Structures are given as C-alpha cells and as structure tokens.
Amino acid sequence: MFEKIALVGIGLIGSSIALSVRQQGLARHIAISTRKAPTLAEAEALRLGDSYTLSAAEAVRDADLVVLCTPVGAYEAVMAEIAPALKRGAILSDVGSVKQYALDVIQPLLPEGVHFVPGHPLAGTEYSGPSAGFAALFRGRWCILTPGTDADAQAVRMLTGFWEALGSSVEVMDAPHHDLVLAITSHVPHLIAYNIVGTVDDLANDTKSEVIKFSASGFRDFTRIAASDPVMWRDVFLTNRDAVLEMLGRFLVDLDVLHAAVRDGDGPALEALFTRTRAIRRSIIDAGQETAAADFGRVGSPQDQARTGAE
Amino acid sequence: MFEKIALVGIGLIGSSIALSVRQQGLARHIAISTRKAPTLAEAEALRLGDSYTLSAAEAVRDADLVVLCTPVGAYEAVMAEIAPALKRGAILSDVGSVKQYALDVIQPLLPEGVHFVPGHPLAGTEYSGPSAGFAALFRGRWCILTPGTDADAQAVRMLTGFWEALGSSVEVMDAPHHDLVLAITSHVPHLIAYNIVGTVDDLANDTKSEVIKFSASGFRDFTRIAASDPVMWRDVFLTNRDAVLEMLGRFLVDLDVLHAAVRDGDGPALEALFTRTRAIRRSIIDAGQETAAADFGRVGSPQDQARTGAE
Numbered sequence: 001m002f003e004k005i006a007l008v009g010i011g012l013i014g015s016s017i018a019l020s021v022r023q024q025g026l027a028r029h030i031a032i033s034t035r036k037a038p039t040l041a042e043a044e045a046l047r048l049g050d051s052y053t054l055s056a057a058e059a060v061r062d063a064d065l066v067v068l069c070t071p072v073g074a075y076e077a078v079m080a081e082i083a084p085a086l087k088r089g090a091i092l093s094d095v096g097s098v099k100q101y102a103l104d105v106i107q108p109l110l111p112e113g114v115h116f117v118p119g120h121p122l123a124g125t126e127y128s129g130p131s132a133g134f135a136a137l138f139r140g141r142w143c144i145l146t147p148g149t150d151a152d153a154q155a156v157r158m159l160t161g162f163w164e165a166l167g168s169s170v171e172v173m174d175a176p177h178h179d180l181v182l183a184i185t186s187h188v189p190h191l192i193a194y195n196i197v198g199t200v201d202d203l204a205n206d207t208k209s210e211v212i213k214f215s216a217s218g219f220r221d222f223t224r225i226a227a228s229d230p231v232m233w234r235d236v237f238l239t240n241r242d243a244v245l246e247m248l249g250r251f252l253v254d255l256d257v258l259h260a261a262v263r264d265g266d267g268p269a270l271e272a273l274f275t276r277t278r279a280i281r282r283s284i285i286d287a288g289q290e291t292a293a294a295d296f297g298r299v300g301s302p303q304d305q306a307r308t309g310a311e
Numbered sequence: 312m313f314e315k316i317a318l319v320g321i322g323l324i325g326s327s328i329a330l331s332v333r334q335q336g337l338a339r340h341i342a343i344s345t346r347k348a349p350t351l352a353e354a355e356a357l358r359l360g361d362s363y364t365l366s367a368a369e370a371v372r373d374a375d376l377v378v379l380c381t382p383v384g385a386y387e388a389v390m391a392e393i394a395p396a397l398k399r400g401a402i403l404s405d406v407g408s409v410k411q412y413a414l415d416v417i418q419p420l421l422p423e424g425v426h427f428v429p430g431h432p433l434a435g436t437e438y439s440g441p442s443a444g445f446a447a448l449f450r451g452r453w454c455i456l457t458p459g460t461d462a463d464a465q466a467v468r469m470l471t472g473f474w475e476a477l478g479s480s481v482e483v484m485d486a487p488h489h490d491l492v493l494a495i496t497s498h499v500p501h502l503i504a505y506n507i508v509g510t511v512d513d514l515a516n517d518t519k520s521e522v523i524k525f526s527a528s529g530f531r532d533f534t535r536i537a538a539s540d541p542v543m544w545r546d547v548f549l550t551n552r553d554a555v556l557e558m559l560g561r562f563l564v565d566l567d568v569l570h571a572a573v574r575d576g577d578g579p580a581l582e583a584l585f586t587r588t589r590a591i592r593r594s595i596i597d598a599g600q601e602t603a604a605a606d607f608g609r610v611g612s613p614q615d616q617a618r619t620g621a622e
Binding site for chain 1: 499559
C-alpha cells in the first residue's frame, strides 16, 4: 500500500500501528522516530520497524505516509522539524484525541503538495509506551478522520483504506463536532476519574489504605481510567478546552440537581434517573461498542478463575 | 453448617448465596421468599432453593440463619413481618451496602434471643435478578461484618465461617467507618456515573446517537456502573446520606480546582494530578483487588477476539 511509512512517536498507538502494518504487509519500510533515546532503543529491541532515528526529519524523508503519534502538545515542535523534509505528495496524518487543534497547528506549517488528513483511532488501553502495543488494537474499532474543507480527496481515500486494512471502520466528520462528541464520551469522564482518584489520594492515610483494600466496583473502574498517560491527557485538556468546559458545565449543572436530591432524600428523583440511565447502556451494547458480559468480576481475577473453574 | 437458611429477597446476591450454599453443602434446607410472585416463580424455575414462599415470615420460621437480601429500604417492612416468626437463637444478617442504617432499623425490632450481625459482601455485577446469580460470586472477595458493640461473639464467629465457606475473606469493622469507606469506593462513583450518563441522555438526539456510536473507554465504563439496580441504589443514597454528602463535598472541592486548571490552561497542575493518580491504581492491583490486564478492549469484544486469534 505504501513504500515507506514514518511513525513519529512510538507509544501505545504508534507501536500498535507498526505491528499491524507489518502483519498486514502495508508498507515496505517502517521508519520509527522518537525524541527519547531509551524509548527508541526499546522500539528497536521490540523490532517494531525497519529503521530507527532520534531525528523526526530523517524518519519522514521519502515517506509516503507520515503519522504523528506524539501527544498533541508536541505537534508544533514536530512540524517545525519535519516540514522541510516532507516529500511532495506525501500524506500526513496523526492519531491525536483533539482534531481542531491539530488542524490549527499543522495546516499553516504544511509545505505545498503535502496532504494533511487528521485522524483519531478510538482505541487504546490504560497502558502506554512501545511495549504496550499489539497488532489487533484497532480491529473492530472506529477511526474518525476530520479532513479540512480543502483536503485532497485521494489522500482521504488512501488513509481510509489504510485504517480499514488495520481492521477499523472509518467515519468522516468535521473537527469541531469530533471534539464535542469526544469531550463527553472520553475527555470529561477521564477528568472526573482523575479527580476522584485525587480525592482519595488526599484522604488520611488509614482511610486511604482501606479504600484501596476494599476498592470495589466503582472506584476500581475509575482508577483504571485514571491510569492513562499523564502527558497525553494534559495535552487533551490544554487543546480541547472549550468543548471540555461546555460538557463539564452541563455535567456540573446536572450534579447540582442530583446533589440536592441526595441532600433532600428525594427517592423518586433518584430512582427515575437511575432507571433512565440503564437504557443508554443497552444502546451502547446494541451498537457493538461493548459486550454485555458481566465485567465487575474481572477476567483473570481470583473471582473469575473460581467461576471458570466452577462451571 | 446450618439446618435451615432463609433468604429474604432473591436478586443477584440472594441467588448467588443460594447457589453457593448448595454447592458447598452449608444447609440442609434453603427457604426462599420474595415479595413478587414472578420473581419467586423465576427462583423456583432456577431451582435455587428447597421451599418458596411469598411470605417472609413463613420462610424464616425455624431458620438458623436468616439473610436479608432485599434493598435496604425494605428492611423496616420486612422486620415488621418476620420479627414474630424468628427462632430464638437464630442468626439474622443482611447484605446491604449501608450498615449504620441497618443497625438503626433492625436492632430495635429484634426479638429477644435473636442475634443480628450486619454483613456486606463486596461483590456484584451490573446485573440484577435471580437469574444473574452464580455460585462463585463471593470467591476471593471481601465480606465486611459490622456487629454492634453488644453482638453475640458466637454468632459473629458462625457468620464469619459461613462467608469464608462461600470463598470470601471476612473483615470486621464498625458501621460508621464502613459507610464512610464505601461512600468513596462505591457510592460516590456510582452517583457520578449515573450523573454523566444522565447528562448524555439530555443531549440533542443527533449528538446523543453519536455519543453512543463512538462510546469509547471512559463513558462506556461509566455506563456499566450506571446500569446497576435502580432501587438498590436509590436506597443507598437515601440511607447513607451523610457519608455520601461528605465525600461528594470533597470531590466537588477538588473538581473546582481541576476545573480552574482546565479553564486556565495550567499544564503543570494537570500533569501533576494525572501522574499522582497512577500510584493509587498500582496499589489496588498490588492489593489483589484488580488485575493488571489491559481491559479497555473488553473480553469477548471483536477486538478481543481478533487479538486472541492473532496471538
């Protein structure tokens, strides 16, 4: 599909792309670059690519497809470095969680004849780094592309085919809408999860250790969300501020109402909300975004092993 | 271990106790009662017990161990019904998520010679009803007992042995402390999850359908938490109000700070919090309350099947 693919940044997403490109035979050469020498050495030890360099400019030279896999906050610096080295006719894309910012920063720095098509694979785990990647990460997942109004149609088609070859379904939408939808599906939930884990971290030590000891469904699930990459998430909140603040504002208004219902002991209001929210869960399962399997007893846990052994 | 066990209420927890008691041979007779005829018929069709009745008083007659498995809000009515029928020397327990309220409501209605020992198994799934139960639900999980200061030591020992036979580790603590720890590990997280799912439910229809379609890690996980039983959770917030309001207050103070950090684009503050929260996650995994397995790609999902097939 491509002669040479360059991956700038080789964390969870970059390494998963590398492994999947190799598995699917989508490129003759995979060039990998990252800013930190130990990370580069790790990528090389994992044999993720064909060439390894600390220079992003060197990695992108002659590449037909360049994918930025760094935190969003690094885009400006990366572009300053690679712009002069990008091949005419190359497709440039990224995997960042915020798309209007990506357009705003990258478009003005784009050399003539290079086609920028922003992308966002809705896939990940709570782990990060080159060793966290696996080839099947994108299978059965969505990848959203947010090309600008004057984007090259052929480049959009090529990139669509690329993500489909990685196993994803591709949806095209405009960047501001992407950022709003992701603010509520992903960014605000992460903010809240980080917040409650921080609240626990501030408790007195004896209570905190009991919270950890008796961490049951609820808090335990929040900690998984709050274990995601700190720099990546810092950049999400720095670059999608308006959409996050809008959705957080709605959340807070609703929480005021719920807070009052708890304070006033308003049983009917509580039960009505808790009943209504079940329908959304059902819709998500029906949409194929989630399994219906009871998950509180975690696969691999002693509970799960006991259950598997018992049946 | 017991001649006759009576389960009042036969939802997820009650049915799991029934199945596990049978599997472990802990009682000669399991009596099941519930308020609703269709639920009782379902329990009978599932062969969960040895006798089935709509009368809780009839179920508890001659029972050595009676376990209340109804929502907490039903305790007062249930006690009024069963108190005259409880056998002298019987142990009475429950499985509710709020313990001081259980003591306050049940203790005054307790007949002479009946030993009340409140209990709370920290186990569950997001499903409810008699068909949701399974024998291994309690294996490898905690069960917290909160006996009053004048509780019968022999009854506490018997009940400890019972939960250990179901596979749980037992911890004894005082009821107010239990309620505070659970407020932050479980009750406030559920409140927040219900709230954010409600916020999405209020979005305009086109945005809402996209949120469902692109529901990724974060929101998706909140919906699972918010799929739990509405009546059970209504009662939790009605009966553990003070502890929930205290922990919610702390959460809201912290959220104000985080809100301001997002609004002001304070990158260092965001990164510092997001880094700090990772340590808590690690502690929970070390405490055996959670597996380290990357879970965002859900077992049984197309992604998971692809991965399993690929490796």
